[in-house]
Amino acid sequence: MSVKPPSGPMCTRASLASDFRAMGLRAGEVLLVHSSLSSLGWVCGGPGTVVMALLDALGDSGTLVVPTHSGDNSDPAYWQNPPVPEEWWADIRASMPAFDARTTPTLGVGIIPETVRNWPGALRSCHPQTSFAAVGPHASAIVDAHALDCRLGEHSPLARLEEAGARVLLLGAGFDSCTAFHLAEYRVPSSQVDNSFAVMTPQGRAWATVRDTSFTSERFDELGAAFEKERPVVRGPVGGAQARLFGLAEAVAYAEGWLPEHRPHPSAE
Template structure:
């Protein structure tokens, strides 16, 4: 098979920073980024250049935040892509490495968050499944205090981002990736669910099962489209490289979701 030609445009650290400024990313702000590297085009320097462009744009007083989730640290009984034999479950639960913010890789959130997670000076929150990583002067405040029994609620970085008047950037990603909407799920009536993972405790490694608000991104794409339609003044649209982007405040997105979810996606407690 012949090698397919590369797909542009050509993006560099400098061109990406220029595009981010043109979009409206401001020096000194706190920015939560959901991203797709391939959506940008051909990036000279890959995810490292993208992170550098964000840091150039945010400046020394700005804080870059990304999801650094590790959903594979979970109960194998629920694995579907792919499933594993039931006779393996007990051994997997016993052998799963405990979450370590320094060494546990992120999974399912793209390569840009992994570059942020491993960046010199980056900090990462403590939840074994739904951590966030951050670079900048606000990183400690955003990442500290992430409770083991609170995946994405009031004791997670999402609430700290709301308090900090942070904005969300969907960089080539859809509203179904918008973790901020999950914070609204904690503020409307809904069911609870169990989550299991290997955690590090003062007593050492422990396999834990906690109960927390049941979260799902079901219909988040519709929620986002309605938010953009009803609150066009809150959503900045544009492109970075070839990536379609949405830039909006965490606080306004969560408030809208709190009103939208009980009407359009009611759930039994």
């Protein structure tokens, strides 16, 4: 059986750190990263190399933050990819493992966030579905007190990142994965939905339901295209990936104006 040779470019810790610095990453800053490992090319050492290169660029005083979401801890009645039979729903609600910040794996956010989650010294917020992990001196301030009824709003790490003057790096990822835009959804007229998950309480594991803001990434690609046309967004290559770097607060503020005009009726996600 023939094996397809790896496609380049070849990336090393040193080459990636150099590309990050050329993009404008600064030592000491707080950085939220959305990433695609495969977009970079062939990375010598895999995802751990990317994390080390990011930490090299940020320095000991910088803080790296990634989404460590686990959306499978949710009501099976709303599962789409794939759905499960209705006769399973009750058993799933009774048996779904409770979220554990130490051990619950990520889902759908890529291997780089999963690597950061397991990094020495990493801290993780405690929302069962939309947690974030952080490494660095500001990690605790960013991930603490993530409310169960606020997936991506004022009582989530996104608002703490905004307060910290964080920037966002889309590393081979598109604007459709930009979680910062969701913070804007919490600040414009939006519907409320029931949101359920398995969580640990002082009394033990429980299936909990809370009211939270409905959100969706629908049209985020259009929102991002408009944002980078009108606001400062640094674009450049990192390995084989196209990367974008911009201020989180600027992105949220722009989305607060764009969303009510272009997407006035948000749907649940």
